[in-house]
Amino acid sequence: MTQRSWWGAELLGRHADDMVWARAADREVTFGRMRRETAWLADVLEQYGIRAHSTVALYANASFTHLWTLFALWSLGAQVVLRETPPGRWSRDVPPGAQPAQFSVSLGESRRRPDDFVDECEVLVRRHSDGRPRAGGHCLVQFSSGTTGRPKAVGRSPRSLLAELDRLAAVDGAPRHGERVAVLEPLTHSFGLIAGVLHSLAVGATLVLPVARTAAATVRAAADAHVVLGNPHHFRPLARAEPGELPHLRLAVSSGDALPPEIPAMFHGRHGVRVGQAYGTTETGLVAADLTGRFGPAVVGVPVPGARTRVVGGVLEVHVPESPYLYDDTPWTGGWMSTRDLVTCDPRTGALRLRGRVQGVGDASVDLLRIESVLRAHRHITDAVVLGVGPIEAHVASSAELDGEDLRSWCRRFLGGAPAPDRYHLLRELPRTANGKAVRDRGVLRRHRTHPPGACRCISW
Numbered sequence: 119m120t121q122r123s124w125w126g127a128e129l130l131g132r133h134a135d136d137m138v139w140a141r142a143a144d145r146e147v148t149f150g151r152m153r154r155e156t157a158w159l160a161d162v163l164e165q166y167g168i169r170a171h172s173t174v175a176l177y178a179n180a181s182f183t184h185l186w187t188l189f190a191l192w193s194l195g196a197q198v199v200l201r202e203t204p205p206g207r208w209s210r211d212v213p214p215g216a217q218p219a220q221f222s223v224s225l226g227e228s229r230r231r232p233d234d235f236v237d238e239c240e241v242l243v244r245r246h247s248d249g250r251p252r253a254g255g256h257c258l259v260q261f262s263s264g265t266t267g268r269p270k271a272v273g274r275s276p277r278s279l280l281a282e283l284d285r286l287a288a289v290d291g292a293p294r295h296g297e298r299v300a301v302l303e304p305l306t307h308s309f310g311l312i313a314g315v316l317h318s319l320a321v322g323a324t325l326v327l328p329v330a331r332t333a334a335a336t337v338r339a340a341a342d343a344h345v346v347l348g349n350p351h352h353f354r355p356l357a358r359a360e361p362g363e364l365p366h367l368r369l370a371v372s373s374g375d376a377l378p379p380e381i382p383a384m385f386h387g388r389h390g391v392r393v394g395q396a397y398g399t400t401e402t403g404l405v406a407a408d409l410t411g412r413f414g415p416a417v418v419g420v421p422v423p424g425a426r427t428r429v430v431g432g433v434l435e436v437h438v439p440e441s442p443y444l445y446d447d448t449p450w451t452g453g454w455m456s457t458r459d460l461v462t463c464d465p466r467t468g469a470l471r472l473r474g475r476v477q478g479v480g481d482a483s484v485d486l487l488r489i490e491s492v493l494r495a496h497r498h499i500t501d502a503v504v505l506g507v508g509p510i511e512a513h514v515a516s517s518a519e520l521d522g523e524d525l526r527s528w529c530r531r532f533l534g535g536a537p538a539p540d541r542y543h544l545l546r547e548l549p550r551t552a553n554g555k556a557v558r559d560r561g562v563l564r565r566h567r568t569h570p571p572g573a574c575r576c577i578s579w
Contacts, residue, residue: 170195
């Protein structure tokens with residue numbers, strides 16, 4: 119088969135036809151079949167008029183078809199706008215300010231459970247008369263998680279994707295040739311797509327995909343893997359798995375959200391492997407990593423080769439050559455992008471310790487994640503999100519009738535003289551994104567307090 123000339127053709131073509139490219143449960147697909155399916159789909163999609171500079175919104179589901187459709191669109195030179203379809207409905211909403219795509223491609227649209235994995239599914243192509251062609255060199259458009267407000271559309275160029283793969287390959291402990299890599303993150307997200315799918319392609323590792331978004335499916339996907347990539351939401355059930363259920367595990371890496379210290383402690387005790395971390399953003403890609411977990415859960419690692427970082431006023435900034443924002447007027451000055459993450463840089467090792475998200479003006483040395491950990495240790499609290507830095511607000515989830523002074527005393531007892539919350543808000547549960555990430559936006563949390571799901575007593579003091 120002659121592969122089309124495109125920026126990722128070498129990634130798809132460098133491994134033998136009979137090597138296993140991907141696996142889901144007991145179903146396997148070789149590199150040879152993946153290349154044939156990709157080429158066939160590219161021919162079909164080209165007949166619909168999709169070609170270089172076309173813009174295509176890809177509404178994904180859990181399937182092998184999702185990935186070879188993505189590769190096919192890229193091989194045609196199209197710009198792919200990756201959309202994660204909400205369970206139970208096929209949304210084609212265009213984000214505020216977004217330019218409409220010329221085409222939309224829906225996968226498995228008739229399926230009632232789009233999150234459950236299938237090998238193959240139907241591909242439905244629609245042409246949109248009001249769509250506009252690609253303006254610029256971005257081959258991929260993703261959307262930030264929305265944990266700190268409205269999701270933003272972020273563009274990535276082929277050069278930035280390939281540079282990120284080079285950065286990841288240079289990190290100690292990265293997945294290797296011949297290993298099985300369980301990717302638990304949705305493949306519409308940067309960590310799952312780039313660190314999981316594209317890096318596995320680059321090194322010749324086998325991609326292992328869960329068959330459902332359940333705890334049981336998470337454990338099953340990890341059971342035969344050498345490497346597990348996920349977020350804290352995935353590592354909770356893995357930490358509870360019985361010793362011996364992950365016999366081949368060499369590397370476990372969490373990304374996408376702060377890692378509560380109790381999870382890696384339990385995981386290491388059960389499986390003998392430390393949980394490492396990879397830190398980045400949709401806009402920047404991978405920024406820092408401690409894949410082997412040698413620094414501990416509070417530290418996200420050292421900046422990866424090629425990443426330029428600085429800490430200004432306690433907040434991490436990353437240098438990005440050009441603005442990644444496509445559809446809004448987000449300020450862009452000097453190439454430095456604020457992550458809005460509070461960090462401390464160890465002057466000896468260069469490792470970055472994450473301390474929470476900055477909101478407001480105040481003491482930027484406060485450790486919000488430590489406060490969250492102290493609150494979650496309370497026997498009546500099931501979840502906690504702390505925002506700051508002025509004032510510091512604690513949002514705690516509990517079904518108990520907690521007293522405000524009790525929480526103040528608890529924090530003073532375990533935080534000592536360190537800053538503690540100025541305000542507490544008590545809810546039955548805290549809002550999370552569809553992928554289980556904690557929402558860290560005051561406006562969203564305020565609306566959740568005003569219109570909580572089900573019965574809820576919201577108090578602040």
